[in-house]
Amino acid sequence: GQQVMQIPQYQHVQEGEDFTTYCNSSTTLSNIQWYKQRPGGHPVFLIQLVKSGEVKKQKRLTFQFGEAKKNSSLHITATQTTDVGTYFCAGMEYGNKLVFGAGTILRVKS
Amino acid sequence: ETGVTQTPRHLVMGMTNKKSLKCEQHLGHNAMYWYKQSAKKPLELMFVYNFKEQTENNSVPSRFSPECPNSSHLFLHLHTLQPEDSALYLCASSQDGSYNEQFFGPGTRLTVL
Numbered sequence: 001g002q003q004v005m006q007i008p009q010y011q012h013v014q015e016g017e018d019f020t021t022y023c024n025s026s027t028t029l030s031n032i033q034w035y036k037q038r039p040g041g042h043p044v045f046l047i048q049l050v051k052s053g054e055v056k057k058q059k060r061l062t063f064q065f066g067e068a069k070k071n072s073s074l075h076i077t078a079t080q081t082t083d084v085g086t087y088f089c090a091g092m093e094y095g096n097k098l099v100f101g102a103g104t105i106l107r108v109k110s
Numbered sequence: 111e112t113g114v115t116q117t118p119r120h121l122v123m124g125m126t127n128k129k130s131l132k133c134e135q136h137l138g139h140n141a142m143y144w145y146k147q148s149a150k151k152p153l154e155l156m157f158v159y160n161f162k163e164q165t166e167n168n169s170v171p172s173r174f175s176p177e178c179p180n181s182s183h184l185f186l187h188l189h190t191l192q193p194e195d196s197a198l199y200l201c202a203s204s205q206d207g208s209y210n211e212q213f214f215g216p217g218t219r220l221t222v223l
Contacts, residue, residue: 004152033211042200042214043153088153097166098209100153 002027004091006101014109019076021104023089030094032065032072037103038085046074079108113137114215116201122221123191131186131218133201141207142184144176147198147217159184160207191222 003026013019023032031050035043047056049065049072056063062075072091076083086103093099113136123129135142144156158166159178173195175187184201198219202212 031210035214042216043202043212045211045213048210090153092209097155097158097168098212099155102150102152 002091002093002096002099004089004099004101006089006104008104009102010105010107012107012109013079015081016078019079019083019106021074021087021089021106023072023074023091023101025070025091025093025099027070027093029069029091031092032069033090033092033098034063034072034074035088035090035100036085037088041085043088076106079106081108081110084108114201114203114213116199116215116218118218119216120219120221122223123188124223125191125193127191128187128189130188131199131201131220133184133186133215135182135184135201135203135213135215137203137213139203139205139213140181141204142178142181143202143204143209143212144184144186145200145202145214147200153200157186158207158209165207188220191220193222196220196222 005024033048034046037043053067054065060077064073086105088103090098090100115134117132141160146154155168156170157176162178177185198217200217201215204212
């Protein structure tokens, strides 16, 4: 079945440093979504990527969808303490359901 | 905050108890979802309802029984659960059943003794 792998599992950065999490699917995806879950909170939708090679930005966050539509990344520039949480990717296979990655836990040291 | 509410927020139950989780969305969406979130595991999709009809049952044990009386309300009935069923149960909704842009509720933290 479809698998979505996310790395790293955990990253601890100094405030102001950059952060990147990567998502890889075993199959070609129709789209990929990213969610953020704050400690003790619930997942919050960030963005959806649909097109091959697509790049979208939200302030300090940059999202990319690979040319083969099997991988994606989320990059945060100059992390802040408000960025802490778990970042999940979720891949949708054509004609199938959404499969979440295990998430990357981000901790920011001020 | 997100327009999706869940009750109760915390629940402790014995293996012989019967309880129900409730989810309500105020977003005018037509699809609702139940997920299970366990520590260090990916979110697991359990059930999907689209326009009150169940469209997905992800091989969930029969001790979990969903109910969707209308597009705004979703229940998860629990009976004879096991300790390994302890987890955060999240409800979500989206405009339609395409899984796009899901809005999650705060979850119910379930502990089975």
